[in-house]
Amino acid sequence: MTILGLPLDMFLVFALTLIAGSLGALHFVVVHVLLGKPVDESGLEKTADTRSIR
Numbered sequence: 001m002t003i004l005g006l007p008l009d010m011f012l013v014f015a016l017t018l019i020a021g022s023l024g025a026l027h028f029v030v031v032h033v034l035l036g037k038p039v040d041e042s043g044l045e046k047t048a049d050t051r052s053i054r
Contacts, residue, residue, distance in 0.1 A: 003011040031037050 001008050006014065032039060
């Protein structure tokens with residue numbers, strides 16, 4: 001069975017990807033743009049100097 005020329009499994013992956021992207025975009029607009037809460041990037045600031053190598 002095909003939907004829009006895609007096998008059912010592929011169509012479900014396509015549809016779920018669109019839904020997940022829409023939810024992520026909606027979250028960004030509401031929380032970070034309208035409410036003004038900044039994105040916490042503290043976990044991304046680690047450099048090689050702050051990591052312990054064992």
